[in-house]
Amino acid sequence: MPADLAVIGLGHLGLPLAQAAVAAGIQTVGYDTDPRAFAELSAGRTPVEGPLTASDVRRMLSGGFRPTTNEAELGRVRTAVICAPTPLGPDRTLDLSAVGDAARALAARLRPHTTVLLESAVPPGTTENFLLPLLETGSGLRGGRDFHLAYSPTRLDPGNRTHVHANTPKVIGGLTPACTESAAAFYSRLTDKVVRARGPREAEMTKVLETNFRHVNIALVNEMAVLCHDLGVDLWDVIRCAETKPFGFQPFRPGPGVGGHGVPVDPGYLPYSSRTPGHPLRMVSLAQEINDRMPQYVIQRCATLLNEHGKSVRGARVLLLGVTYKPDLADQEASPAREIATRLMDMGAQIGYHDPHVLDWRVRELPVPRADSLYEAASSADLTVLLQHHRTYDLQGLAVKAQLLLDTRGATPAGAAHRL
Structure with missing residues (x-):
């Protein structure tokens, strides 16, 4: 069954987002190139320490969540959210290689009218200067015209039972006003309040x-x-x-x-x-x-x-x-x-x-x-x-x-x- 949402990167950012989406009734597929993560999730276990328990994962699976390593799944969704890790490198800059890998995998399957969102922690300018060229080159599509692109910083506080996705405002900034509104339409299904940034x-x-x-x-x-x-x-x-x-x-x-x-x-x-x-x-x-x-x-x-x-x-x-x-x-x-x-x-x-x-x-x-x-x-x-x-x-x-x-x-x- 085609999913509405693809979460790319099933780590400490992606799994809680997928959990919130499934709870909101969104058909969600989780994509990760790590076969261990796929095997653990498929078996009802969490592949990373911290944000989710095994019982959380089992509830997600029973709610329709599907982990996958198949890139073809990325071409069947309306919304794709990149949650790739950006660890600190030896020169104290954020390593964007995982974001780049995710972008290339998505670009090869990107369809017109898809909304692409980035949630990874990145330096300012990454969405326009780094992510957008990768998506356009790999897909032959134009951002802001053929597909929507926006950035939304994650505000997850692991273990916090008071502030969850539903009651934590979501900041979004789109490549164009239409991109912002498309992102807002998606996040409004997960949270009570969406805050629109200029870009x-x-x-x-x-x-x-x-x-x-x-x-x-x-x-x-x-x-x-x-x-x-x-x-x-x-x-x-x-x-x-x-x-x-x-x-x-x-x-x-x-x-x-x-x-x-x-x-x-x-x-x-x-x-x-x-x-x-x-x-x-x-x-x-x-x-x-x-x-x-x-x-x-x-x-x-x-x-x-x-x-x-x-x-x-x-x-x-x-x-x-x-x-x-x-x-x-x-x-x-x-x-x-x-x-x-x-x-x-x-x-x-x-x-x-x-x-x-x-x-x-x-x-x-x-x-x-x-x-x-x-x-x-x-x-x-x-x-x-x-x-x-x-x-x-x-x-x-x-x-x-x-x-x-x-x-x-x-x-x-x-x-x-x-x-x-």
């Missing part, structure tokens, strides 16, 4: 602004954490007081580093065009530098605490709690836990971990021992470090059992542990 670049820059806003403010509060520790000030109490201001303030909280799939984007670097503005965002670069330093600061605090209790890092038994990038999810994407574990191992510490969502964890391809009993492991460890606050953790009880507890999330009761 693709404005929609792309919206994603840049939203992501960088988060990173810059996290960097600010991370610096405040270091300063407050040096001054003997309780930062979490400061934040509690500051967030009572009804205007001009939004609370952010420090942590051992920044993880997740959303990476800071500097539009001063456009890898696909010679028209580089030449004005990199200095604040974004500085924020990234500050956030990148946090794992090392955690190590410094670990060493200091052990030393104050007559122990050295070398030979110390260190238990890491929560190795995912977000609470109550299994996704480990860019979690600072791996770097912290690596640095501690380099210093001679004996590392163990506990995480209710991660049954097997490896650092440098070597398995890290997993604690079966949290309290027993904490009581026998020289130092326990809370890296992620999963809600299953009884932190008050843990603070009693642990010999020495460093809380990098400010989640323990005041005075119960050493806070970041």
Whole structure:
């Protein structure tokens, strides 16, 4: 049966979109070149950590969702959404190769009047300067005339049960006004509110602004954490007081580093065009530098605490709690836990971990021992470090059992542990 929608890329972006579409009654096919992803989904399992559970996938399949590796399926839909990953490359620019592969696969099958949407995180200008030429060259069709093209930044917050597709406004920017309206007609089936941007670049820059806003403010509060520790000030109490201001303030909280799939984007670097503005965002670069330093600061605090209790890092038994990038999810994407574990191992510490969502964890391809009993492991460890606050953790009880507890999330009761 022909589908109304093709979601191209069945990762942390594409699967939740496909889930929302199926729930809205849209006949959806999911395309991915990875045979493992196809096999896992076909068997009712999720191929990626985090956004969906196996039961979610089974409900999607029973609702008519069809995973496929067959490009021919892309030529039978009215709407195609590219959700390919754009990881950060060695030069700190986003790698658009997966978007390019998706565009070429779609272009070979693209039919007139199809609406093509891009949701991947990309630098401003990608939709017009990178995606459009690939689609036009591969299909022989003209964007804005023969097919519709628009960009819509994803705003997915994995694990958030309050803000889902239906009640999170969708920003869209089309190549032409008609493209915008075609995109709006599709997204209106998934969400209560559609926000029209002036064009693709404005929609792309919206994603840049939203992501960088988060990173810059996290960097600010991370610096405040270091300063407050040096001054003997309780930062979490400061934040509690500051967030009572009804205007001009939004609370952010420090942590051992920044993880997740959303990476800071500097539009001063456009890898696909010679028209580089030449004005990199200095604040974004500085924020990234500050956030990148946090794992090392955690190590410094670990060493200091052990030393104050007559122990050295070398030979110390260190238990890491929560190795995912977000609470109550299994996704480990860019979690600072791996770097912290690596640095501690380099210093001679004996590392163990506990995480209710991660049954097997490896650092440098070597398995890290997993604690079966949290309290027993904490009581026998020289130092326990809370890296992620999963809600299953009884932190008050843990603070009693642990010999020495460093809380990098400010989640323990005041005075119960050493806070970041």
